[in-house]
Amino acid sequence: MAGKVKWVTDIEKSVLINNFEKRDWVQVSENEDWNFYWMSIQTIRNVFSVDTGYRLSDDQMVNHFPNHYELTRKDLMIKNIKRYRKDLEKEGNPLAEKDENGKYIYLEFRKNPSSTWIMKPCGKAQGKGIFLINKLSQIKKCNCFIQQNINNAHLVIIPCLLEERSLIYVFMYKLGFCRFCTVKYTPSTSELDNMFVHLTNVAIQKHGDDYNHVHGGKWTVSNLRLYLESTRGKEVTNRLFDQIHWIVVQSLKAVAPVMNNDKHCFECYGYDIIIDDKLKPWLIEVNASPSLTSSTANDRILKYNLINDTLNIVTPNGDMPDCRWNRSPPREAMGNYQVLYDEEQAQTENADRDLRSRSGQSLGSKGSRGSAGGRPTTATWK
Amino acid sequence: IMNESTELSLTIAQIVQRLKGSHLHSQIERQAKECLHQPEIKLGSLKEDVRNFLKTSGGGCWQPPCHPAAPPEHLKEPLAYMRKAQASWEKRVLKSLNSMSTELGVPLARMRPAVEQKELTNKWNEMGTDEPDLSRFRPVYAPKDFLEVTIPFLRNPNHDSSEEVNVRSHWGLIQVPLNVRDIPKLRQAFSELNLNTGQLGIEDHAHIHPDLFENEYVQIGKKVVEEQDSAAAQQYSRQGCPTGLRADLWALILNSTNQPQDVMYYEQLKAGVIHHDLLVDNLIYKDVKLTASNDDYYFVFEDYLYQVLLCFSRDTAVLEHFKYNSATPPKSYIEGKMGVEECAVVYPPNVAPLCYLYNEPSKLYSVFREMYIRYFFRLHSISSSPSGIVSLCLQFERLLQTHLPQLFYHLRQIEAQPLRIAFKWMVRAFSGYLSTDQLLLLWDRILGYDSLETVAVLAAAVFAFRAENLMEVTSLASAEAVLADLSTLKVMPLIQIFLFATAI
Structure with missing residues (x-):
């Protein structure tokens, strides 16, 4: 191989640096020749x-898309999804179906799905400039579960250029945390100015007196799943997680036309999704740089x-980045990632579908669940 | 006459206890429900009618399980030294409570003023938001104290262990001659756990594809729930309960049906909490704050835990049950009530994992209470029952000594008695140590086999699993470090391998 990978980062976090060092990569400064930049x-x-006009060479890789903000800035995300919806409507796609009131059935926007939401001004991250809207009066009726939201359903997106057409690869991270409020809701409106009531960001919550250093108010997604499956049943739970996957895939499809298909980039998005009392997931926002600050041991x-699993996919074996590399990592290299959407496979599957249905073969039960994006028209989204 | 009637009620309590969970019980219950709708049955005279019927049909010649002349306490616990040990333990706890009460000037029980009652009613669902100063209250005891206090009491006066200094002598801390099952006997008793039977909690089956087994197994489980057959549910649980069916299956096994009267009963207990303040409430509060609130798995259930535990401490049905086990918990009488109401002071037990299964407080409560009355109380009281903590300790030590003698010897040499590490796991039936999915798989087997022995087997299996690392440690602290994190363990493979793949 062509020497050791030279890395740079402007985020001094041990979870990153330990991973680079584990691969025996060499640290360089940003002005030197680098191969991998986590910025x-x-x-x-x-x-x-x-102004800079910087062009990346084949053996360079960065962890962001130049225009990631198409998805991660809330106003742009909404704009992109609206455009996507319009495009689908023109095509006569059933996803853009409307109900008798003229509302979209599947791609609906709501200002406040359950009753109160956190507002985050555009372009700010990690809890800066957050304020609360709406009244808290209805919250009391919900049981404690509805007050929680899923946070950080991490995924990586790795696009690449093939025959002048971009293909999307989406990997979903199986682990994640649900964040909880450490101060509970009260019906009194005087609590409205209590900044800690509703927030999911550690940056804010750490200042709350109730902040717990052992768990940091975070529950693993696997515990959430166990709880839901135990109390509400397997079907309902599977449907919820299928819908979350569906949201992720649709949001990425919505921005695909406007994204620069830069083959030197990958992105680890953090999806903030909130679950309402009917177990329906709502997309709140997408983060381009999920916080790498670890607040607890589990964290x-x-x-x-x-980071380890991400690097295993984008730089297999810790080898020199190569933007022409083989896109399908072997199963054992995926760690806790699972393939959520593979555009190449989705296209072949479409082509194969007739053939398969005629020969009477069925899809493997486990395999098909992973590729939620492969069957958008059959998605249960009620 | 007084004596006779207490004896009779004890006998009845025993029969009811034995019946519960049996197929007969669910049959009786179903029949009884049907009978209620028949016009000739009159609720008012039911008692008399049954009595007359039994007399004329010649029923009622049931023999009590022990010698007719045996004193009532024998029903509770046949071994005198066990009774003595339990009594002195209780005395110690009570003394500690009483001195705390005098020291802090907090009565064991008191009526809440009306304002306070109203306040509590309002924040019933969010008691966790309350932050009272509990620094004055110290926990009455920790598992370690229980172990320390228990060991010296547990000497059988008829058994001199110093006489038998040979290879068979026991190296462990527990020196009582109780019969505990060894591996060959465990294999018989837990035969469904063998290597060839499909198990939930084991991903790689030798013979069947896991998906295939699981799909079919879930179908059977649905049928069991449909049939409402308690005995079938118990048998089924031996191979594990599917996550989506567990709540129903456990409730079925425990005959906890959440009927309107159960909901009402729960509401009564809740009213009891609101009306009266107990010293123990502070201890419960403190215990939850110190444990569950800081726990990755359980912190989200903090509010539920208060509700259930506070109600539990006022449940006189729990006291009923102590009539037939060795424990006689201290009771506190609420002043001004002429001692009508009794409140038990028992160790706050393992309710948190159940919060994953039941999100309705009354249901959660009734399942928890049954679990406690059937199983978990045995972990906090001294008795000779095979599921009692003493037997489990002994079984754990015997298993380890027989099958991993080198490891046991090594740990003993460096003064890291294995029981000192494993005791806390067993006393809590591994709650708070395993990841929740694994814990529930373990508890499936407790319910399925109506026995806590799997807890001792798992404790030994954990030592076996980490044996290599443990052989290298040189102190109790480093041994504890090796065994500090059990959250990644998969319990069923461990139990299965230890029971069925250990050379005997």
């Missing part, structure tokens, strides 16, 4: 700005593994 979103803005383990 903040501020840096990516500068690197790819028109650190999860994030270390996340």
Whole structure:
């Protein structure tokens, strides 16, 4: 192989650095020749700005898309999804179906799905500038579960250019945390100015007196799943998680036309999804740079593994980045990732579908669940 | 006459206890429900009618399980030294409570003023938000104290262990001659756990594809739930309960049906909490704050835990049950009530994992109470029952000594008695140590086999699994470090391999 990978980062986090060192990569400064740069979103803005005109070579890789904000800035995300919806409608796609009131059945927007939401001004992250809207009066009726939301359903997206057509690969991370409020809701409106009532961000919550250093108010998604399956049944739970996967895939499809298909980039998005009392998931926002600060021991383990598994997919065997590399990692290299959407496979599957239905073969039960995006028209989304 | 009637009620309690969970019980219950709709049955005279019927049909010649002359306490626990040990333990706990009460000037029980009652009613669903100063209250005891206090009491006066200094002598801390099952006997008793039977909790089956087994197994489980057959549910649970059916299956096994009267009963207990303040409430509060609130798995259920545990401490049905086991919990009488109401002071037990199964407080409560009355109380009281903590300790030590003698010897040499590490796991039936999915798989087997012995087997299996690392440690602290994190363990493979793949 062509020497050791030279890495740079402007985020001094042990979960990153330990992973680079484990691969025996060499640290260099940003002004030197580098192969792998894990950068903040501020840096990516500068690197790819028109002024610098920086062009990446084949053996360089960064952890962001230059225009990731198409998805991660809330106003742009909404704009993109609306456009996607319109496009689907023109095509006569059943996903853009409307009910008798003229509302979209599957791709509906709601200002406040359950009754109160957190507002985050555009372009700000990690709990800065957050404020609360709406009244808290109805919350009391919900049981404690509805007050929680799923956070950080991590996934990686790796696009690549093939025959002048971009293909999307989406991997969903199986682990994640649900974040909880450490201060409970009260019906009194005087609580409205209590900043800690509703927030999911550690950055804010750490200042709350109730902050717990052992668990940090976070519950693993596997515990959530166990709880839901035990109390509500397997079908309902599977449907919820299928719908979450569906949301992720649709949101990425919505921005696909406007994304620069830069083959040197990958992105580890953090999806914030909230679950309402009918167990319907709602997309709140997408983060381009999920916090790598570890607030608890479990958090650190999860994030270390996340980076480790991510690197195993984008730089297989810790080898030199190569933007022409083989896109399908072997199963054992995926760690806690699972393939959520593989555009190449989706296209072949479409072509094969007639053949398969005629020969009477069925899809494997486990395999088909992973590729939620492969069957958008059959998605249960009620 | 007084004596006779207490004896009779004890006998009845025993029969009811034995009946519960049996097929007969569910049959009787179903029949009884049907009978209720028949016009000739009159609720008012039911008692008399049954009595007359039994007299004329010649029923009622049931023999009590022990010698007719045996004193009532024998029903509770046949071994005198066990009774003595339990009594002195209770005395110690009571003394500690009483001195805390005098020291802090907090009565064991008191009526709440009306304002306070209203306040509590309002925040019933969010008691966790309350932050009272509990620094004055110290926990009455920790598992370690229980172990320390228990060991010296547990000497059988008829058994001099110093005489038998030979290879067969026991190296462990527990020196009582109780019969505990060894591996060959465990294999017989737990035959469904063998290597060839499909198990939930084991992903790689030798013979069948796991998906295939699971799909078919779930179908059978649905049928069991449909049939409402308690005995079938218990048998089924031996191979594990599917997550989506567990709540129903456990309730079925425990005959906890959540009828309107159960909901009403729960509401009564809740009213009891709201009306009266107990010293123990503070201890419960403190215990939850110190444990569950800081636990990755359980912190989300903090509010439920208060509700259930506070009600539990006021449940006189729990006291009923102590008539036939060795424990006689201290009771506190609420002043001004002429001692009508009794409140038990028992160790706050393992309710948190059940919160994963039941999100309705009354249901959660009734399942928890049954679990406690059938199983978990045995982990907090001293008795000779095979599921009692003493037997489990002994069984754990015997298994380890017989099958991993080198490891046992090594740990004993470095003064890291294995029981000192494993005791806390067993006393809580591994709650708080395993990941929740694994814990529930273990508890499936407790219910399925109506026995806590799998807890001792798992404790030994954990030592076997980490034996290599443990052989290298040189202190109790480092041995504890090796065994500190059990959250990644898969319990069923461990139990299965230990029971069925260990050379004997």
